[in-house]
Amino acid sequence: MNVAIIGVGLIGGSLAITLREQKIATRILGVDKDENNLKKAVQLGLIQEGVALEKAVKESDIVFLTVPVDAILHLLPPLLDRVSNQVIVDMGSTKKTILHAVSDHPKRGRLVAAHPMAGTEHSGPEAAIPNLFKGKMMVYVDAMNSDEDAFEAVDAIIEQLEMHTTFMSANEHDLHTAYVSHISHVTSFALALTVLEKEKSQGRIFELAGSGFESTVRLAKSSPDMWTPIFRQNRDNVLEVLQEHIRQLQQIYDVLDREDYDLFYKLIKKSNKIRRILR
Amino acid sequence: MNVAIIGVGLIGGSLAITLREQKIATRILGVDKDENNLKKAVQLGLIQEGVALEKAVKESDIVFLTVPVDAILHLLPPLLDRVSNQVIVDMGSTKKTILHAVSDHPKRGRLVAAHPMAGTEHSGPEAAIPNLFKGKMMVYVDAMNSDEDAFEAVDAIIEQLEMHTTFMSANEHDLHTAYVSHISHVTSFALALTVLEKEKSQGRIFELAGSGFESTVRLAKSSPDMWTPIFRQNRDNVLEVLQEHIRQLQQIYDVLDREDYDLFYKLIKKSNKIRRILR
Structure with missing residues (x-):
């Protein structure tokens, strides 16, 4: 199978590694607006060749779109224009705005919208790692709008990636990711800003930074190029969740x-219920 | 050397493992108000014997206090009353209130105040693990108030635990830990409460919970018995940091x-500076 990967960063690069290792792809073409990324991706052995978008679509059976969601929004309509029988897989972290933009496209059936709940705080082709997807959740969004053969082709690959799968509507997807992914990034950004602000006057703060701090703040290393468009496209849901989160923090404050330590104890105890969900 | 560990939980138990493995302690006595914990600690081979506080102090060269900080506050004065030449090590996560309570004690010199920047979100003797302390930071607090021989005895052990060390005043310590430890716990508690609240109506949220969510929320599994007293004793600093954190979140909101995505981008970019501090 010939595969094209548009955007050879963390997600696209990691996908390329697995497609090659699992012998799913015989040839992997890469597309990236950043020439440097393309060169690195070839050097790292992630892709065989860096090519222009047109050539990649023409010569591939499946095209994975792994660029930031603002780029997906711009690229997807002209990409579908060029498609005959190929399958396009949109791997973006938001779905409502993107799928709305192509809802009336005559080739909509060739598009499979899928969001892998996998990633790290790093970016670029050097951040690509093996097994990024193994055991993780792939969310198929509005799958009924994809042609059956297109969906089956993608799902066969996802199974070989050893991912779990689930199905959601675009609305559900964007609301749920606001709660379990986007808000985590906002809290990390804010926590980093809080502590960096203080560090100016208190240079020794970070001597004490332990694993607890590191785990709550590591997402603050995430790329603004990737995340600003996500927040733009999922603004309404994120504002709703963020408002509730600020309310919870204000309650703790x-x-x-007022030194109500009984209630403070109960709030921690209640938050402990997260153990049900996390390992 | 005979060692007593008051509080055989995550910290005390992990310390016991290392003291035995490194052959620092020939005999480890355990004290715990919870009989079950003592039994488990013996079964797990963490301690040789569970005894009463009086016996533990009398028969030991060094006594490690690894109970919640409210218990340290209550135990420390009567403990110092019983001390002749032994050394007491207070391993609590707050220092100002505790050290103030014993500042005029005639045996204050036998006390070494030390806070290991190490831990996990789990608690109890079963949570004890080897190498919890290796490579982590030990903060000595108001070390000039300890007798020289008492401090040297403790520092020799800490060196064998392969910990880094630093020195701070009680005020510095409590302010800095508010920034790099206590606030991380507050954000995790609030994040857990936010998402658990929503889950009541949206049962499928957690299907999507990935590693980003897990890392920002894992501290919400922390014990309320341990953490409520920490927040009580470090209330003023935590309120100050929390106010700043809410201000940062409100700014992002x-x-x-107002859809100022240029500024949103800049805020993420600024928070990325946390890379300087974290690996």
Whole structure:
């Protein structure tokens, strides 16, 4: 199978590694607006060749779109224009705006919208790692709008990637990811800003930074090029969740301020219920 | 050397493992108000014997206090009353209130205040693990108030634990830990409460929970018995940091609300500077 990967960064590069290792792809073409990324991706052995978008679509059976969601929004309509029988897989982290933009496209059936719940805080082709997807969740979004053969082709690959799968509507997907992914990034950004602000006057703060701090703040290393468009496209849901989160923090502030330690204890105890969900 | 460990949980138990493995302690006595914990600690081979506090102090050269900070506050004065030439090590996560309570004690010199920047979100003797302390930071607090021989005895052990060390005043310590440890816990508690609240109506949220969510929320599994007293004793600093953190979150909210994506991008970019500090 000939595969094209548009955007040879963390996601696209990691996908390329697995497609090659699993012998799913016989030939992998890469497309990237950054010439340097393309060169690195060839050097790292992620892709065989860096080519122009037109050539990649023409010579591939499946095209994976692994660029930031603003680029997906711009690329997807002209990409579908060029498609005959190929399959396009949109791997973006938001779906509503993107799928709305192509809802009336005559080739909509050739598009499979899928969001792998996998990633790290790093970016670029050097960040690509083997097994990024193994055991993770792939969310198929509005799958009924894809042609059956297109969906089956993608799902066969996802199975070989050893991913779990689930199905959601675009609305569900964007709301749920606001809660379990986008808000985590906002809290990490804000936490980093809080502590960096203080560091200016208190240079020794970071001597004490342990694993707890590291784990709550590591997402603050995430790329603004990737994340700004996600927040733009999922603005309404993120604002709703963020408002609730600020309300919860303000509640903890008030409880501590009035020294109601019984209630403080109960709030921690209640938050412990997250153990049900996390290993 | 005979060692007593008051509080055979995550910290005390992990310490016991290393003291035995490194052959630092020939005999380890354990004290715990919870009989079950003591039994488990003996079964797990963490301690040789569970005894009463009086016996533990009398028969030991060094006594490690690894109980929640409210218990340290209550135990420390009567413990120092019983000390002749032994050394007491307070391993609590807050220092100002505790050290103030014993500042005029005639045996204050036998106390070494030390805070290991190490831990996990788990608790109890079963949570004890080898190498919890290796490579981590030990903060000595107000070390000039300890007798020289007492400090040297503790520092020799800490060196064998292969920990880094630093020195701070109680005020510095409590302010810095508010920034790099206590606030991380507050954000995790609040994030867990936010998402658990929503889950009531949206049961499928957690299908999507990936590693990003897990890392920002894992501290919400922390014990309320341990953490409520920490927040009580470090209330003023935590309120100050929390206020700043809510201000940062509100700023992100406002910027997203008025769709100023240039500034949103800049805020993420600024928070990326945390890379300087984290690996």
